[in-house]
Amino acid sequence: MPIRREHRFFYPIDWPQLSAVIRFRRAGGCCEGCGRPHGQRVPHLGDGRWWDAAAGAWRNGQGKALRVLPTAEEVAGVRMTRVVLAAAHRDHDTSNNADTNLAAFCQRCHMLHDRPEHRRRHWATLFRRKALEDLFRSPYA
Structure with missing residues (x-):
């Protein structure tokens, strides 16, 4: 920053x-x-959950793998951020x-x-x- x-x-x-x-x-x-x-474009749901492409898993805001996967409606609203x-x-x-x-x-x-x-x-x-x-x-x- x-x-x-x-x-x-x-x-x-x-x-x-x-x-x-x-x-x-x-x-x-x-x-x-x-x-x-750093430097990667990461798909996220806006509430801290994001897709870790290296591990192939959804993660929460603390970096832990999610136990309950996002619903199809939530994934449809995915956004990208660098x-x-x-x-x-x-x-x-x-x-x-x-x-x-x-x-x-x-x-x-x-x-x-x-x-x-x-x-x-x-x-x-x-x-x-x-x-x-x-x-x-x-x-x-």
Whole structure:
């Protein structure tokens, strides 16, 4: 995932090389959350279930083989997505680049991992906007 311009200062200068080591050497080019392969077009059902062509099996969002196969109606609505791996910070601290803190995630796993942080930032942004509005456009003025 691209790094926002305002956040680039927080990443080390060798981040592209560090990210490549995590994604391709340690993780072997597969998502550490669900096992999806990097750079491949993967059929999925939109709820986390996806087709693993290498194993010939449907997998869930955690990469485990499904016990109950999708119905014909569900398979008829299959969509394709290109998997792109990104290195993610497990604790959301961009200055902590220890191997144990970094993970290779596909887009879906990265968004699920970052959801609480995104919600926190969204709340802080709305809170700040409301505070500025109250400060400068106060109904009491």
